[in-house]
Amino acid sequence: MTKAHRIVGRGRIDASRPVHFTFNGVEYQGYRGDTLASALMANGVHLVGRSFKYHRPRGILGAGSEEPNALVGVTHGQGRFEPNTRATMLEIYPGLATRSQNHWPSLKWDVGAINDALYMLFSAGFYYKTFMWPKAFWTKVYEPFIRRAAGLGTAPFEPDPDSYASRFAHCDILVVGGGPAGIAAALAAGRAGAKVILVDEHADLGGSLLSETDATIAGLTGQQWLDEALAALADLPNVTLLSRTTAIGYYHENFVGLCERITDHLEHSSVGTPRERLWKVRAGQVVLAQGSIERPLVFDGNDRPGVMLAGAARTYLNRYGVTVGERAVVVTSHDSAWLAAFDMAKAGVKVEAIVDLRSDPSVDLQERARVLGIQILVGWTVTGTRGRLRIKSVRVCPVDLGGDAHILSCDVLLMCGGWTPSLHLFSHSMGKLRWDESEQRFLPGDHVEASRTVGAGNGSFGLAAALAEGDQAGAAAARELGYDSAPATYQVNGEFALSGRYFNELPTDRNPGKAKAFVDFQNDVTAKDIRLAVREGFRSIEHVKRYTTNGMATDQGKTSNMNGLAIAADAVGRPMPEVGLTTFRPPYTPTTFGAFAGYARNGLFEVTRKTPIDQWAESEGAIFEPVSLWRRAWYFPKAGETMHAAVARECAAVRSSIGMFDASTLGKIEVVGPDAAEFMNRLYTNPWTKLAPGRCKYGLLLGEDGFIRDDGVIGRLAQDRFHVTTTTGGAARVLNMMEDYLQTEWPDLKVWLTSTTEQWAVIALNGPNSRKLLEPLVEGIDLSDEQLPHMAVAEGSICGIPTRLFRVSFTGERGYEVNVPARYGRAVWETLYESGQEYGIVAYGTETMHVLRAEKGYIIIGQDTDGTLTPNDAGLGWTIGKTKPDFVGKRSLARPDMLKDDRKQLVGLLTSDPTVILEEGAQIVFDPDQPIPMRMVGHVTSSYWSESLGRSIALAVIEAGSRRIGEVVHIPMPDRTHAAVISQTVFFDPQNSRINA
Amino acid sequence: MLLIRCPYCNAERPEVEFVYAGEAHIVRPVDPSQTDDDQWRDHLYVRNNARGLHFERWRHIHGCARFFNALRDTVSDKFVTTYKAGLPRPRIEDIKESM
């Protein structure tokens, strides 16, 4: 069976290397150099899948990356399943396992094909019309259906075991497309000395030369010339050749993304070899030689397996030595299909007829066909096909519908509706398309980037034109970059001048309303769907596209956009350029997420910041939580201890004796300079001028809009030096804001800003025994309450290490924050921990820190504030320096909205049932009996169990909350509604007596 | 990816080294308390949102960390010119002549 469809010795496959692979569990043989598509057709297999919407049997349409039909699932070994791979691009290797998609239970007998019979239900806009009502059907019926139908293949569910690489590259000239135009451009630029990268998406460079049989270049056959040209390029050290590499996107200023496929075609690859590599190329000049894509013809039954593009059939024959059928009919409106027919006939395929829609194809071509004994039907059309899983016959009749229809038997129908210049990358680069009225096609207009388009992509069809344009463009690009280049001449003989015409739906003597004439094969969009969309009022091609889904599948309409546009324009009754082409967007072909991610996976995708004390916490069994990029110890459970019990124990230790806490993640900024105090005055709400060196202050930072942005204790170390702390997550934002004002609003201030977050390890000691623990370890600082009172800072040493010692408290207890250089953080921590055993010291995590601060009503920026709270709203009006003329945000605090008396304000909440811990984020209402939707008057911002108080506590923002102390509010939850009394925000030790205890 | 010339480094660098920082030449009033509510609202919130040439601020965040100003075309995305913070707005006519 194999031999019948394979002409051994023809094409570029390696006949000495047979390759066994499977498709749907059946083993087949191909050769090294085959794609899955060529190898299957060599085995007589055309049926490779079912269509998306109607589950119609589908075969292989093309031979390149534009393929809409032949999508398969591929297993490249354990965990390496990939859906929707184009069989036309997939190179086979021994053991390759592939399977078809979108059918059940089998490819040949598929239950979903019932959709084909329900054709009328699924016409244009069927999603919008069908899934409207009843509402209850959404979750149970419609959504599962849409989700199942929303993709073709099945996504893999295992983590991707492969690695992916990425790299930057810079070159003088990037040439996209390794056909004759691209090769000529690379030769011209490379010989001129320019640094050139030439890329092509196929396994072999050569493009149309790989299947060229007629023309000669300088007396050589196309393939001989190609081999010589590639050898010449390989000899140039300044030229890089990349095959299996797709230019996926063309971005600003000649930045082009390339995806190189490295291992998918290999049976074995060495461990560590990346599967794909993303090249990020910045080129001085770009030459686009993407070629053109053959256009299908639109007629009833044009999607049956065995109906394929004529140029693709020619490629399979000449490049792979595969005859796609034994009995072919050719239908075309372009000369190129005649050449395919001639090659097929010469290779022994019975060509039943050439059906040309035009009345006047070239006499020369007709004469050649006659010599080969091929029946010619000039001015005829195709009106239908038959055959369930493979075409069996085609019905033809004269275009003027004036004669009888004939039925022609065949097993392949080769079609050609002309060629569409490939403008994708040019369009990515924001280049505007130009309408070529005489040839009825879009061409590149003015180039926005330093680039040129050559060859078929520029509308210059044919080998001689491609070589000449490529050479000129390569030379011109090199000259622009300062290289001397000499033009080359390529003597091309034996080439036909090819031309053609474009048709919409082919003329038919049958009822066009019943025709299933496909435009978009992958999304199952017919010509009728497009006309229906226009009838229903859609005029813009962008709307027609979205309503019909034409061109929206994974092939992005490479074979369907122009037919869709032509039919839509005809239906609208306006010229094509007025209806417009839809936008091309990167990537050019489907690209793996792995390629985009590259090395940026796991820890290289998002770093985990760890403090110097992190490893100690880990060894002590801490449970961690992420806080911005940091991981912080959340709580330290003893064996068998619940989180609740651990937090209660940690809280009790701080209140009764001493606890220690790793506060190293606090943002820290050193503000230095003769104008440092003035800078702080202008930035923070507080007055700083009178703060004496050695003293600290709670600083509040607003945005210019008057809303709270950040806070932290700020120590003045000297007249001209402030140690600013910020929230853990806000450090970078605060520094950015400081830099912004300093650089752009007040450049006259002599101030320098330095981020010191990671320079200091910070150990917070809290509890009545904290001073006792510190005293024997600290030198050079008098720890007495007179010399180092609450809100003071001093420099000295601890355990022999220099320290900035802050007397501050975020718990309400006597507290110290020991700052030591980061590299000594762990040693000092461990010393303190050991010395603290005498007092029963306990390490506590962020959860206990949160509880303790909430008991004192200290806010957490971003938890108790949300970007809409002013200082007064948060009960922090006292921080504002009343005599300061200005600070960031001050003017906004006087805006009318900020002075309204019903603003939401921060208050405490005590639930009527003291065991109820409210949910953070829960909404609050005044009247629980009002109808739904209720008027929400605020929400819970913080909520905890307080071990010290033996009950739950919460913070909340509530409309005019500060005027409502003592009132009862309600928190409706799914199971029941909770009542709570509004209270002050300080729940514990309101006299602040413990700060000096 | 755009190339951006930092006027402080005097070097053209890829866009990933920079961050956008809003419209340029919005000067904070010397004494905001002297502005009325409408003026202050405009200062805070009202922006040009130009289609075409747009004066805007950028920061060379992964380079010299300086804020600078730029004239950029929001249609083509491309930078027309960049200049140091504090310098006056260049006249578009002058730039067009030199282009």
Ligand SMILES: [Zn+2]
């Ligand atoms: Zn810079």
